[in-house]
Amino acid sequence: MRPSVLRRTTARAAALVLALGLALAGCGGDDDQPFAGRVLDNPYQVPETPLTDTDGQPFSLAADTDRRLTLVFFGYVNCVDICPAVLTNLASALVRLDDADRDDVQVVMVTSDPDRDTAPLLRDYLDRFDPDFVGLTGDWTTINDVAKQLAVGLDRRDPGGHTTQVMGIDSADEAPVYWGADTTPAQYAADIHTLLED
Template sequence: MRTVALGVAAALVLAVSACTSEEPETFTGARLDQPYAAPTVELTDTDGAPYSLAADTDKPMTVVFFGYTHCPDLCPLVMNSLSAGLNRLDEDDREQVDMVFVTTDPERDDAAALRDYLDGFGDGYVGLTGDLDDIVAAGDPLHLYVNDGKRLPSGGYDLGGHSTYVLGIDEDDEAVVVWNQETSAVEFATDIHLLLSED
């Protein structure tokens, strides 16, 4: 029995080693040669306090995603990959990163809905809402498309789509990197670590 247990343990070590060797060592996001200035428009966080992506993002890296809690597919896909990527960071790296989720559906995403949604992905995520015009204004300098949602006769909403990019804002209040919806947890973690290591 001991021999079998040792064999299983050895197999697990080899499997972990194989997974580790597959992690990318190069940057997979898109670095911005001309960074986007973080918007100064004030939105509202889930505690009811004003929050600006320019004034209140003081950590070395703030990861920003625009989405909505009723999104059936792409938003949870991106958020799962992103939260799993943040969980892969070591403690030192993780303390240097904030995650901000900006709703594109403020009519339904009030503070309570945002808080409940984000707590399902991780601790300490910042959720922002506000007037739709302000949310559109916040997305514009980041080149993020936010569509004005329309109520359907069925009672649902047609948001018509929104950008599914994730941006990384540095401590100089500039978006310096963009990730697409296909970025994996490993790629998020690797890229964020590389960005933090450059400072």
């Protein structure tokens, strides 16, 4: 895919959101599902910084994400509420996609608790949701640096004190869209299809 295709698609999605909003305001609403993600006017640049996957291999969110769309979430294994809910919603969204869309999407979770989330523990945790999910770890400073460049706030003293958005990374190594923790599987699936449609 050409690097600018996803950006053009997100721009079309933003226009669609505006058009739908105006149409719904005029007619009192209907059952059509608007684009749920937030499209950024200035996409975040994804850092080349390598982290480490659960096989112990270097993995960069820029260099090693080879799908048209990569969904990145920062979370941790001992999270009891938001992290499992987000991962469940992402896994449920993927099964709603047709094979072509599914093959173009990758899900990555970066641990916000590298002091406790060992690679085997992280792998076992993600396998409960989808064995294709990629788990990344590393030293705290590196993870925090990557998170900051994607506007994700982390707190080493409180791993649960992280922001909960899911970032969408395109093949141009930019993050032009994100979703909140309350995004439903149906919303993710619809948005993913919209973003990949071209």
